Amino acid sequence: MKKLVIIILFVFGVTSVNAQGYLSFYQLRDIIPQTQGLQPAFVPNNSLTISLPGANVGFAIQGDLKLEEILHRPDGQRDFTLDFNIMNEAAQDENFLNLDLTSNLFHLGIKTKNGGYSFFANARATFNFTYGRDFIDFLANGNSNKIGGTVDFSDTRIRMEAYHEVGIGYARRFLENRLTIGARAKLVSGIFHASLDENASGSLSTDATDFSWQIAVQNGTANVAGLDYLTNSDDPAYDDIVGYLLNNENRTVAFDIGAKFRPLKWLEVEAAVNDIGSIEWKDNARNYNTADTTVTFVGVELDGIQDSGEVFKDSIENKFNSNETTLAFKTNLPRKVYLTASAYLTPDDRFSITYFKSNALSNLPANYALSYNHKFDKFVFGILGTYRRANNETNIGANLGTNIGPLQLYLAMDNVLVMNRPERFSKADFRFGLNLMFGYKKWRKKSDVIDLDEL
Amino acid sequence: MKQILIACLVCFVIAIIPSCNVKYFEETEFGDIIWDPSIALPIGEITYTVEELFDELNDAGANVGSNDENVITLTYQEALQSQSASAFLAVLDQNFGASLSAGVNLSNPAVTATISASQLFEFDLSQRGAEAYDSIFFKSGNFNFTASSDFNAQINFTATFISLEKNNTPLVISGSLTPGGGGFNQAEDLSDFIGLFNEDASGNPSSSKFLIRLEYDAIVTPTSSITATDRLTFSLGIANTTFKSVYGNVGNQALAVNFQVVNLDFFENFDAGNIRFDDPRIKFIFDNSFGFPLGINFQEVAAVSETGAIIPLQGSVVNNQQVIVAPTVAQEGQIVRTEIELNRTNSNINDLISSKPRKVIMEVEAESNPAAAGGVYNFVNDESILDVQIEIEIPLELNINALKAEEVVDFGNGSDLEEAKRLLFRVIAENELPLGGLVELQFRDAQGNVIYTLDERAVFTAAPVGANGRTTEVAESTFDILLEDADIRSIESATSINVIATLTTTDAQQGAGVKFFSDYELKFRLAVQADVEVNTGGN
Numbered sequence: 001m002k003k004l005v006i007i008i009l010f011v012f013g014v015t016s017v018n019a020q021g022y023l024s025f026y027q028l029r030d031i032i033p034q035t036q037g038l039q040p041a042f043v044p045n046n047s048l049t050i051s052l053p054g055a056n057v058g059f060a061i062q063g064d065l066k067l068e069e070i071l072h073r074p075d076g077q078r079d080f081t082l083d084f085n086i087m088n089e090a091a092q093d094e095n096f097l098n099l100d101l102t103s104n105l106f107h108l109g110i111k112t113k114n115g116g117y118s119f120f121a122n123a124r125a126t127f128n129f130t131y132g133r134d135f136i137d138f139l140a141n142g143n144s145n146k147i148g149g150t151v152d153f154s155d156t157r158i159r160m161e162a163y164h165e166v167g168i169g170y171a172r173r174f175l176e177n178r179l180t181i182g183a184r185a186k187l188v189s190g191i192f193h194a195s196l197d198e199n200a201s202g203s204l205s206t207d208a209t210d211f212s213w214q215i216a217v218q219n220g221t222a223n224v225a226g227l228d229y230l231t232n233s234d235d236p237a238y239d240d241i242v243g244y245l246l247n248n249e250n251r252t253v254a255f256d257i258g259a260k261f262r263p264l265k266w267l268e269v270e271a272a273v274n275d276i277g278s279i280e281w282k283d284n285a286r287n288y289n290t291a292d293t294t295v296t297f298v299g300v301e302l303d304g305i306q307d308s309g310e311v312f313k314d315s316i317e318n319k320f321n322s323n324e325t326t327l328a329f330k331t332n333l334p335r336k337v338y339l340t341a342s343a344y345l346t347p348d349d350r351f352s353i354t355y356f357k358s359n360a361l362s363n364l365p366a367n368y369a370l371s372y373n374h375k376f377d378k379f380v381f382g383i384l385g386t387y388r389r390a391n392n393e394t395n396i397g398a399n400l401g402t403n404i405g406p407l408q409l410y411l412a413m414d415n416v417l418v419m420n421r422p423e424r425f426s427k428a429d430f431r432f433g434l435n436l437m438f439g440y441k442k443w444r445k446k447s448d449v450i451d452l453d454e455l
Numbered sequence: 456m457k458q459i460l461i462a463c464l465v466c467f468v469i470a471i472i473p474s475c476n477v478k479y480f481e482e483t484e485f486g487d488i489i490w491d492p493s494i495a496l497p498i499g500e501i502t503y504t505v506e507e508l509f510d511e512l513n514d515a516g517a518n519v520g521s522n523d524e525n526v527i528t529l530t531y532q533e534a535l536q537s538q539s540a541s542a543f544l545a546v547l548d549q550n551f552g553a554s555l556s557a558g559v560n561l562s563n564p565a566v567t568a569t570i571s572a573s574q575l576f577e578f579d580l581s582q583r584g585a586e587a588y589d590s591i592f593f594k595s596g597n598f599n600f601t602a603s604s605d606f607n608a609q610i611n612f613t614a615t616f617i618s619l620e621k622n623n624t625p626l627v628i629s630g631s632l633t634p635g636g637g638g639f640n641q642a643e644d645l646s647d648f649i650g651l652f653n654e655d656a657s658g659n660p661s662s663s664k665f666l667i668r669l670e671y672d673a674i675v676t677p678t679s680s681i682t683a684t685d686r687l688t689f690s691l692g693i694a695n696t697t698f699k700s701v702y703g704n705v706g707n708q709a710l711a712v713n714f715q716v717v718n719l720d721f722f723e724n725f726d727a728g729n730i731r732f733d734d735p736r737i738k739f740i741f742d743n744s745f746g747f748p749l750g751i752n753f754q755e756v757a758a759v760s761e762t763g764a765i766i767p768l769q770g771s772v773v774n775n776q777q778v779i780v781a782p783t784v785a786q787e788g789q790i791v792r793t794e795i796e797l798n799r800t801n802s803n804i805n806d807l808i809s810s811k812p813r814k815v816i817m818e819v820e821a822e823s824n825p826a827a828a829g830g831v832y833n834f835v836n837d838e839s840i841l842d843v844q845i846e847i848e849i850p851l852e853l854n855i856n857a858l859k860a861e862e863v864v865d866f867g868n869g870s871d872l873e874e875a876k877r878l879l880f881r882v883i884a885e886n887e888l889p890l891g892g893l894v895e896l897q898f899r900d901a902q903g904n905v906i907y908t909l910d911e912r913a914v915f916t917a918a919p920v921g922a923n924g925r926t927t928e929v930a931e932s933t934f935d936i937l938l939e940d941a942d943i944r945s946i947e948s949a950t951s952i953n954v955i956a957t958l959t960t961t962d963a964q965q966g967a968g969v970k971f972f973s974d975y976e977l978k979f980r981l982a983v984q985a986d987v988e989v990n991t992g993g994n
Contacts (some may be wrong), residue, residue: 073479079486142492144984209933210883211495211982299499299981423479 012317021051021100021356022060023369024397025412025431026338029383031375031401032410034433035107036063036118036169037102038338039272040182041258043116043171047439049408050111056104056358056433060414063097064392065090068423069339088140091133092391093119096364099127104433111439114173123191125162126334128360132156148208154201157166157361161193161331163279164245165254185254190250190279192226193331198362213297217320220290224251225281247285249393252331269341275333282328294318334360348375352384365389369397378403386414388427408435470691473732490906491876491988494791496979505888506972517719521973527851533717535817535843538710540745544835546591546698552690555669562680570681573670575617577656580663585824588703589653594837596645596696600628602650602689603638608679610687612639612671618664620649632681632687641969645743646695662703688939700836702784705747710821710841715932718846722761722811728858729958735969737768737797739819741779742842743791746834749779749841750825751795758812766810770802778828778842779821787834808849816847824890851971855882856963860956866898866949875943877986880936884915885929889961889969891917897947898949905953907945909936915977917961920972924970 026038033044035058069090071080105121132155134146143151167186174181197219205214226248229241254277260270300315300429335358342352350373357366371384379402386395395415402409414430485676505527506519517529555574574612598619604610609631616626626648629681655661671687701881737756743749799805807815820840824831848887872878896909913936918926938946959971 017522020887068479071485073483077486078483080483082488083488084492086489139490140492142494144493144495144986147495147984204494207497209543210497210980211881211984252720297497302499302981419475419477421476421479 006275007176013439021062021358021367021386022058022373022412022429022431023130023354023356023367023386024382024399024409024414024429025058026340026354026356026369027352027371027373027384027399028380028401028410028412031145031380031403032408032433033118033435034104034107036109036171036182037094037120037122037256038183038336039258039260039270039340040169040270040274041171041180041186041270042182042255043180044109044111044175046109046437047111048437049107050436051104051107052179052434052436053106054357056107056435058100058102058387058429058431060100060427060429061098062388062429064389064426066393066424066426071423081381084136084140086138091136092389093133094363095131095133095136096361098358098360099125099366100429101125103199105433106138107435109235115170115182118169118184118191119167120169120184120186121164121166123162123164125160125191126360127160128334128358128364130155130157130361130363130394139300143204143206146204147206147211150205152203154203155362155363156202157198157200157363159193159195159197159334159360161195162191163188163250164191165189169256170237179259180261181257181259183257186254186256188252188254188277188279188333189246189248190225190252190281190283192230193246193250193279193281194222194224194227195331199222199336210298215297215316215319216296217290218292218296220292222288223281223285223331224267224288225283225285225329227286228284243267244284250281254278254280258338268340268342268344268346270338270342271334272338274336274338276335278330278332280328280330284324285328287324287325287327287329290325291321293320330357334358341420349373371397373399384414386427395425403437406437408437409433410435415430459896463575464600469591478987491986491990492755493877493984493986495984496982498983500978500980502976502978505738505810505973505975505977507593508888511961522848524970525973527847527971527973529847531719531845531847533715533845533921535715535815535819536685537843538745538838538841539909540839541697541833542707542708543708543745543839543841544560544698544701546588546696546701547581547583548695549578549581549665549693550687550690551576551665551667551692553669553673553689556684556686556892557673557681558683560682561675563677564675565677567677568675570673571671572673572687575656575666576667576669578667580652580665582663583706584699584708585704585706587706587807588650588701588704589662591650591652591696592699592701593645593650594699595646597647597692597694598626598643598645598646599640599687599692599694600642601640601691602630602632602635602687603639604687606631606632606673606681606685606687607634608676608685609633609674610671610686611674612669614689615668616691617666617668618651619645620651621647621758621868627851631772650733668865672798679887679972698835698837700787700834702746702832702834705823705833705835708823708874710749710823715817715845717847718848719812719815721752722812722813723924724862725811725858729854729856730811730858732805732849733852733854733966734799735775735804735847736840737804737815738846738848739777739795739797740846741793741795741842742790742840742844743779743781743787745823745841746781746784746787746832746836747823747837748825748828749821749823749830750827752820752822753777753818754820755816755818756797757816758807758810759814760810761813763912764810766800766807766812768797768804770797770804772797772801776825776827780828783829784832784834787836788838815847819843827896829938846955852968853960853971854966854968855958855960856962858958860958861957862954863899864954866952870947872947874944874987875938875985875987876940876988877944878936878938879940881933881982882914882936883931883933883980883982885976885980886915886918886924886930887929887975888971888977889917889920889926889978890916890971891915891930891959891961893957895955897953897955898946899953900948901950903934903951906949907942911955911957912959913977917959918966920969921959925972926975 033049058142072083088103103123108119110117138151165186165188169184171182199219199403201218218341256274258272262268284365300311337357339355352371368387369384373382382399384397397414398411398416418425418428438443509519522528611631613629619626654665753773758766777795782789782791797804893911894914895911896906897905900906916930916932917928921927
């Protein structure tokens with residue numbers, strides 16, 4: 001338990017920078033320096049920003065099931081039930097569950113004449129799971145609906161990982177400030193990882209006559225790293241865990257790049273690609289491999305059978321050629337793409353449309369947001385609507401960034417309505433943080449100050 | 456404009472904060488995980504050879520094998536009483552006696568004179584009936600010789616027992632008798648003596664003759680006299696003998712082979728319906744090391760049906776005495792086997808076995824040297840024995856027509872059905888046997904009450920039979936057993952299942968007989984579609 005607490009504290013200790021989608025948070029842009037984690041071309045308005053350790057957190061979860069479909073509470077009852085039938089009824093052909101937890105250990109932002117520098121340290125954890133209708137139908141109904149057919153698990157993917165990163169970022173304006181290009185380089189250290197091979201596939205066919213099973217497995221490899229510290233029943237020493245977390249061989253260098261361009265005075269377009277790089281998991285790596293095979297299971301020899309359950313298990317297991325190795329393996333970081341177009345009605349009023357896509361798993365769907373932001377004297381406020389797919393609810397979000405003295409407070413949610421009967425929603429997130437700002441008056445709107453560049 | 460936006464923001468915040476509603480989560484707890492899949496699963500298969508199938512029906516007693524034709528054969532073997540040599544033959548005690556006179560008168564001779572006498576005596580052994588022994592090799596026994604004299608003179612005598620030898624030397628006893636001195640007595644242990652009774656006093660071959668040569672000298676002194684009638688009288692006795700071997704003729708004696716009952720448990724599985732065995736056999740096996748033939752008379756062979764009716768064995772083999780051969784002298788120590796088979800050609804054995812008997816009663820009498828065997832030289836040694844076994848062979852060449860068989864099997868899986876809501880068992884039979892079966896399952900509680908009955912249905916169908924008597928193809932059949940929730944609840948408390956099978960062979964109604972060859976197999980593949988409900992709250 002101690003090890004778990006240590007890791008959780010380490011991962012979710014302080015502030016947030018990166019995000020699963022955090023489309024509402026994205027709209028705070030240059031106001032909030034941590035948005036550089038989404039778009040490196042954002043240049044903070046203030047001269048110097050220092051994050052308050054422990055005061056920036058982010059959480060996002062989205063799936064295809066509403067909370068009430070997972071935690072079902074039948075009418076008139078007090079207890080929640082986990083009912084696979086309800087989940088199955090609500091399932092789509094492809095279903096996703098994404099979880100993102102981020103924290104910022106440290107952020108220092110320095111604005112220069114033509115851009116700015118940033119220094120940061122973050123910790124992140126993500127969980128991505130995609131599954132087809134066959135998978136949830138199998139969980140709910142078994143294989144009886146597929147007698148004479150095939151339950152196809154090939155579109156089932158799962159990936160979870162955690163890592164921390166330290167890096168430096170730089171953004172610079174060009175073309176009379178119409179073009180800004182930013183990049184961040186970071187040293188990423190993996191904490192733990194678990195995933196199925198990207199090409200893994202499996203299926204279960206049930207014969208219509210004798211119900212015999214034909215099980216096919218291709219690329220059946222599961223790679224894990226660092227999980228020994230979570231799952232090993234031998235409680236590792238505190239020093240061993242901390243030593244592993246701070247200094248292990250699961251390292252790589254990764255990059256975030258982004259740009260924004262204002263072709264017209266009222267129009268701005270942005271693009272960012274984050275987490276470009278890959279980790280070679282060397283430390284504490286394990287591979288659970290099953291050779292490509294198609295086996296037929298017709299049951300067991302019943303004559304003289306004793307412990308039938310054990311015999312069944314052994315009979316099936318023995319048909320597969322499985323082994324466990326400790327070879328290093330490489331995974332790409334879960335790359336994220338943001339594309340945005342913004343229209344400025346006034347310098348303080350902006351409408352934006354944003355596209356977001358993560359490739360943590362190859363078939364994760366994109367998210368879209370339509371937002372409006374207005375900049376007030378001491379804060380900025382915005383609302384937005386987010387859209388995923390036709391069968392998901394459309395969410396309404398809001399964001400707020402304040403500038404009260406040297407202290408900056410911000411809060412952003414993609415689905416602000418989740419507070420009102422959250423069981424009706426399949427998405428929830430929030431971003432919250434506090435920064436210390438110096439030179440903040442420079443971004444405050446001052447109508448009596450003439451901007452010579454605008455003349 | 457700015458005021459409007461601020462107003463909108465305030466309204467929005469005011470609208471959101473009071474609208475926080477988490478009533479769904481109030482006063483709740485995490486309860487059950489409801490998982491109620493329906494799993495279609497191949498359970499497995501079980502293959503019975505014909506031998507194994509009938510082994511299942513056979514609680515005890517019968518051996519299930521195959522005959523020369525590879526037809527499965529049920530065999531019951533039972534050892535009837537054995538007859539040992541000591542129980543069969545005991546040598547009678549023998550007693551002989553005679554006297555030998557001097558034949559001369561002599562009174563007060565001037566000098567001491569010696570009068571000698573000698574005579575070979577021949578005695579007939581005491582025998583029963585036609586017994587006639589040539590020789591007996593004694594293992595033990597008592598021999599006693601006494602002599603007395605009425606001579607008024609000293610008698611020095613020698614008795615040579617020609618018919619009793621030890622180490623190729625006849626037994627010789629010598630002694631003296633004096634006037635007024637009393638008689639002479641001497642005993643001998645007969646261990647390792649051989650009795651030779653095969654020659655008479657003239658040296659001619661004979662039987663049961665005991666020869667003694669008695670010689671004596673009478674010492675007549677000048678002061679004594681003898682008369683012609685004075686004599687030496689002797690007697691001998693042989694008693695309590697056991698033998699190593701006896702040669703000659705044991706005559707005609709009875710050997711008891713007691714009443715026996717052979718339990719045929721196999722047929723207890725069957726109730727109503729008909730079964731007809733086409734080629735059953737009862738074989739009596741006589742292992743004989745006595746050196747004489749035996750005559751066998753079947754006093755009683757009968758089957759006792761389940762109702763107690765007695766069906767007697769009939770036929771020529773029953774009516775006529777059967778002869779059991781014996782080893783010759785040259786084969787002494789060997790066992791010679793004689794088999795007497797009762798089959799459909801010499802008896803009504805097929806009717807007897809087809810009556811599904813619970814028991815077969817056997818009573819057999821045996822006698823030595825039956826007239827039908829002719830004259831045979833006999834011997835008996837102390838290891839001679841007659842073992843009698845009975846072997847009932849029932850080749851599965853038969854006709855079964857709606858024969859009901861019952862078998863009660865334990866059922867201890869009721870508690871495992873707790874989470875099952877619906878079960879569809881699928882049984883796929885692949886049958887090479889010319890035998891079809893309808894099966895009814897009666898689930899019983901601990902008191903034996905039937906609490907649920909699965910109605911009779913065809914579980915496996917009989918394979919067709921070709922001209923060569925073998926089945927021509929595998930008969931496949933599939934049947935489903937559907938148990939709804941209420942059915943399963945009924946079965947949960949069952950402790951046993953009474954399996955009632957109604958069996959019918961191929962073309963049984965037309966009277967056709969079929970053969971169950973040993974390579975036939977009956978395979979069952981079992982699969983299940985189980986609707987289960989796993990409710991963690993309830994467990």
